[in-house]
Amino acid sequence: MPQLLLELFSEEIPARMQAQAARDLERMAREKLAAEGLLPGALTAFAGPRRLTLVAEGLAAAQAERHEERKGPRVGSPDQAIEGFLRSTGLTRDQLTERDGLYFAHIHKAGRPTADIVGEMVDAIVRNFPWPKSMVSGVSKLRWVRPLQRILCVFDGEVVPFTIDGHVSGDLTEGHRFMGTGQAFRVRNFDDYADGLARNFVVLDPHERRERIMDAARTLCFARNFELVEDDGLLDEVAGLAEWPTPVMGDMDPAFLDLPPEVIRTSMRVHQRFFAVRDPTTGFLVPHFITVANIEATDGGKTIATGNARVLSARLSDARFFWTEDQRVRLEDRLEKLKGVTFHARLGTMYQRVERITKLAGELAAFTGADRAKAEQAARLCKADLGTGMVGEFPELQGVMGAYYADKEGFDPEIVDAIRSHYRPQGPSDEVPALAVGATVALADKLDTLVSFFAIDEKPTGSRDPFALRRAALGVIRILQQTRARLPLKQFASDDLIAFFADRLKVILRDQGQRHDLVDAVFALGDDDIVRIVAKVSALADFLGTEDGANLLAGYKRAVNILKAEEKKGALPVGDPIASAPGEEGALTAAVGRMEAALDKALDKEDYAAAMTALAALRAPVDAFFDKVLVNSDVPAERDNRLRLLAKVRDAMGRVADFGQVTG
Amino acid sequence: MPDKPLSFQDLILKLHDYWSRQGCVILQAYDVEVGAGTLNPATVLRALGPRPWKVAYVQPSRRPADGRYGENPNRLRQHHQYQVVLKPNPANLQELYLGSLEAIGIDPRVHDIRFVEDDWENPTVGAWGLGWEVWCDGMEITQYTYFQQVGGLDVFPVAGELTIGLERLSLYLQNVDSVYDLRYNDEFTYGEVFLANEQQFSAFELEVADVDVFKRHFEDMERQVPIILGSRGRKGEQLVLPAYDHVLKASHLFNIMDARGAIAVAERQSYIGRIRDLCKQCAEVYVAQQGGNA
Numbered sequence: 001m002p003q004l005l006l007e008l009f010s011e012e013i014p015a016r017m018q019a020q021a022a023r024d025l026e027r028m029a030r031e032k033l034a035a036e037g038l039l040p041g042a043l044t045a046f047a048g049p050r051r052l053t054l055v056a057e058g059l060a061a062a063q064a065e066r067h068e069e070r071k072g073p074r075v076g077s078p079d080q081a082i083e084g085f086l087r088s089t090g091l092t093r094d095q096l097t098e099r100d101g102l103y104f105a106h107i108h109k110a111g112r113p114t115a116d117i118v119g120e121m122v123d124a125i126v127r128n129f130p131w132p133k134s135m136v137s138g139v140s141k142l143r144w145v146r147p148l149q150r151i152l153c154v155f156d157g158e159v160v161p162f163t164i165d166g167h168v169s170g171d172l173t174e175g176h177r178f179m180g181t182g183q184a185f186r187v188r189n190f191d192d193y194a195d196g197l198a199r200n201f202v203v204l205d206p207h208e209r210r211e212r213i214m215d216a217a218r219t220l221c222f223a224r225n226f227e228l229v230e231d232d233g234l235l236d237e238v239a240g241l242a243e244w245p246t247p248v249m250g251d252m253d254p255a256f257l258d259l260p261p262e263v264i265r266t267s268m269r270v271h272q273r274f275f276a277v278r279d280p281t282t283g284f285l286v287p288h289f290i291t292v293a294n295i296e297a298t299d300g301g302k303t304i305a306t307g308n309a310r311v312l313s314a315r316l317s318d319a320r321f322f323w324t325e326d327q328r329v330r331l332e333d334r335l336e337k338l339k340g341v342t343f344h345a346r347l348g349t350m351y352q353r354v355e356r357i358t359k360l361a362g363e364l365a366a367f368t369g370a371d372r373a374k375a376e377q378a379a380r381l382c383k384a385d386l387g388t389g390m391v392g393e394f395p396e397l398q399g400v401m402g403a404y405y406a407d408k409e410g411f412d413p414e415i416v417d418a419i420r421s422h423y424r425p426q427g428p429s430d431e432v433p434a435l436a437v438g439a440t441v442a443l444a445d446k447l448d449t450l451v452s453f454f455a456i457d458e459k460p461t462g463s464r465d466p467f468a469l470r471r472a473a474l475g476v477i478r479i480l481q482q483t484r485a486r487l488p489l490k491q492f493a494s495d496d497l498i499a500f501f502a503d504r505l506k507v508i509l510r511d512q513g514q515r516h517d518l519v520d521a522v523f524a525l526g527d528d529d530i531v532r533i534v535a536k537v538s539a540l541a542d543f544l545g546t547e548d549g550a551n552l553l554a555g556y557k558r559a560v561n562i563l564k565a566e567e568k569k570g571a572l573p574v575g576d577p578i579a580s581a582p583g584e585e586g587a588l589t590a591a592v593g594r595m596e597a598a599l600d601k602a603l604d605k606e607d608y609a610a611a612m613t614a615l616a617a618l619r620a621p622v623d624a625f626f627d628k629v630l631v632n633s634d635v636p637a638e639r640d641n642r643l644r645l646l647a648k649v650r651d652a653m654g655r656v657a658d659f660g661q662v663t664g
Numbered sequence: 665m666p667d668k669p670l671s672f673q674d675l676i677l678k679l680h681d682y683w684s685r686q687g688c689v690i691l692q693a694y695d696v697e698v699g700a701g702t703l704n705p706a707t708v709l710r711a712l713g714p715r716p717w718k719v720a721y722v723q724p725s726r727r728p729a730d731g732r733y734g735e736n737p738n739r740l741r742q743h744h745q746y747q748v749v750l751k752p753n754p755a756n757l758q759e760l761y762l763g764s765l766e767a768i769g770i771d772p773r774v775h776d777i778r779f780v781e782d783d784w785e786n787p788t789v790g791a792w793g794l795g796w797e798v799w800c801d802g803m804e805i806t807q808y809t810y811f812q813q814v815g816g817l818d819v820f821p822v823a824g825e826l827t828i829g830l831e832r833l834s835l836y837l838q839n840v841d842s843v844y845d846l847r848y849n850d851e852f853t854y855g856e857v858f859l860a861n862e863q864q865f866s867a868f869e870l871e872v873a874d875v876d877v878f879k880r881h882f883e884d885m886e887r888q889v890p891i892i893l894g895s896r897g898r899k900g901e902q903l904v905l906p907a908y909d910h911v912l913k914a915s916h917l918f919n920i921m922d923a924r925g926a927i928a929v930a931e932r933q934s935y936i937g938r939i940r941d942l943c944k945q946c947a948e949v950y951v952a953q954q955g956g957n958a
């Protein structure tokens with residue numbers, strides 16, 4: 001079966017856009033081919049610094065022939081109607097058939113050659129490609145991410161002829177900008193293409209480029225008994241910056257090793273796209289780096305290594321300047337500067353935010369068990385590093401630098417730790433601050449963000465969450481879960497913020513395999529203590545998984561349905577059921593009484609397993625009651641008492657959760 | 665790299681020679697103070713309108729806030745930018761650019777040349793474009809941009825702009841650490857040529873410049889721009905070229921006030937907005953004069 005090969009060759013595509021571009025190319029091709037009834041056996045897209053490539057295997061040479069039967073006018077209709085139908089179908093009268101008193105036209109559509117469809121497809125892809133940012137160049141109005149240089153399009157060994165805004169399709173491509181022959185070469189199929197590129201120093205597949213980098217970088221490190229500091233994001237980026245990625249190890253002036261390792265690593269990564277290198281036994285950085293060049297240099301990379309080392313020295317000299325200058329001003333004295341930093345136009349300055357966080361941290365300390373004075377001190381200083389030169393240069397070092405400077409000033413280690421860790425957790429894989437003061441300031445930081453933005457009605461909607469409030473709420477929940485801090489959220493949060501927490505908690509518990517309806521059932525009781533809520537949900541899930549639980553839930557629903565139906569007829573009787581009822585009715589009444597006593601004790605001790613055990617004891621009497629007793633007795637007093645009893649069962653169970661919200 | 669690296673002066677001559685051979689007009693630097701080679705009317709104005717343009721020049725670029733009294737090895741209140749503009753950008757602009765690197769002795773089989781995404785913008789002249797910073801062994805040696813807008817107007821045909829920081833490139837080629845140690849030519853060092861300028865202008869722009877006077881001058885220039893634009897030459901044309909000079913002067917006066925620390929954070933945006941508006945007025949008149957955008 002024929003194969004399609006498409007290459008869109010351009011000037012350098014930004015590394016960060018490449019992976020998505022490959023996905024978009026694959027998707028757009030798939031959609032167009034499918035719409036035309038062409039189903040490739042395999043469809044693969046590659047993206048690299050200078051090219052997007054698509055290969056489709058096993059395409060038919062043409063669309064299948066298509067038959068269509070079209071219903072026409074009634075036999076014996078006026079000539080006008082019949083002629084109209086003939087015009088629209090392109091048939092003559094004797095070609096029509098008659099059935100059930102109607103004319104039918106049988107139209108054969110020959111399948112179009114796949115090459116024609118491919119031409120249209122490439123045109124549509126090139127003109128509508130969803131680059132995050134695109135441009136025009138020269139005298140062409142065609143938009144592409146950077147100037148498009150050439151289009152290669154070969155189907156079944158032949159060029160698919162088309163022209164897009166002056167770009168004539170062909171079968172030429174070229175290799176590496178500097179290491180290849182410099183001559184464009186002709187290809188007839190994917191194997192040709194891949195071989196030709198490999199011979200001309202281009203690694204087509206981004207995964208292979210990544211592997212090539214990792215293998216070579218690890219080998220360079222291993223040879224000197226070092227270890228590569230791996231960095232997946234950086235690896236993706238450098239794999240998008242070179243067609244023939246070639247790691248080179250360079251030397252760093254060891255004098256810079258007295259800078260904090262985070263500073264060295266960040267400077268290497270952000271400014272130079274270098275990997276750091278460490279000693280595998282101590283874990284400390286060693287004075288070397290790995291840069292990923294785009295060439296295998298004729299001098300073995302010596303010039304590249306020394307050139308990059310010089311640039312790194314200049315960068316680290318800047319960093320050292322910030323490191324020493326920053327230490328001339330105490331963190332406390334930097335607070336004043338935060339008055340000039342706007343946190344948000346409607347939420348005042350960063351200084352005001354720090355004041356809020358400090359107050360909040362003091363209040364929260366009572367619940368987290370942290371030392372109140374330390375929590376307030378740490379909160380007061382936690383944003384002070386925003387005014388430092390180093391954080392100005394590397395915003396991602398906020399917190400980290402504050403901690404270093406606080407340590408140099410001799411602050412208590414718990415305060416230093418809190419400054420460092422108060423932004424945590426920054427994502428699902430990030431850790432929660434381990435120490436109480438850190439957890440307290442982290443809580444205060446996030447609660448202030450949430451309360452503030454909710455106060456000005458800047459809530460997340462759909463996929464829009466510009467202030468990362470979902471992440472902040474998840475952070476609060478995770479910190480509370482981990483520290484087991486018993487925080488009455490209502491003291492700090494408005495109702496809509498509480499509802500927002502409920503939603504986030506559902507997400508967390510769902511990820512942990514819990515049913516979201518159980519969260520609703522527990523939240524419906526108005527509890528605002530995350531630790532307690534999670535414990536209840538977990539106990540409830542266990543209980544409903546048992547036979548007793550499932551049956552009791554069915555009994556509960558039956559009781560509620562009866563109560564609802566009766567309520568429609570008139571007000572339900574109030575008060576307690578009598579204790580002296582006979583048979584199953586009396587047994588259930590007694591069981592509810594015993595259950596309530598047990599429940600009181602269990603809830604008091606927050607022993608939710610015990611609370612569920614108490615509930616479980618109701619199962620048999622409830623089942624027996626429904627089995628033997630008719631609620632709707634003809635005797636009004638009996639009916640009233642039985643309704644009172646069911647209401648009591650419902651209410652007693654309702655103290656644990658709103659079982660009405662539980663599905664199934 | 666050749667055995668003896670190019671002096672600062674030879675670097676410029678090599679580039680002039682190369683771009684001259686590509687058909688560029690080799691201009692002398694513009695004689696109004698500018699903060700970047702882009703602001704020279706040979707770039708900002710000539711990028712606009714339908715007419716082709718090819719130019720290369722060295723532009724001394726004044727950045728008062730970067731003044732370090734000649735004490736910092738690579739920060740200068742005035743550095744030199746080598747500026748190339750080709751409109752429309754030819755399809756082989758990258759090749760031409762790489763040819764210029766070879767012309768100054770950078771062999772791409774020994775040095776690691778890479779094009780790293782960098783989208784350029786200059787809010788004071790309402791300009792932006794897409795392109796790269798070009799790295800040579802990890803050092804940024806060129807800002808390479810396809811202009812998309814200038815003065816808030818679309819640039820079409822598109823102009824390709826190459827900007828090279830000459831001091832930085834020279835430090836690399838000559839393998840020295842301080843700009844003042846650069847060989848300007850075989851007889852003089854960069855320090856001998858420019859150190860006194862750095863020292864005196866740093867003191868003036870950071871300490872001495874009278875902010876009230878500069879503020880008054882700024883407002884004068886600002887008022888002049890629409891007056892000049894409203895005036896006509898002998899052919900009935902609006903005087904956009906002299907008007908634009910006054911935008912440049914306003915921009916430089918702002919930079920000095922900024923270096924003196926006289927511009928509050930909140931004021932900054934408003935000043936930049938005022939300069940951008942003046943620039944936009946000039947851009948609109950210039951484009952109309954050229955017969956509109958293509």
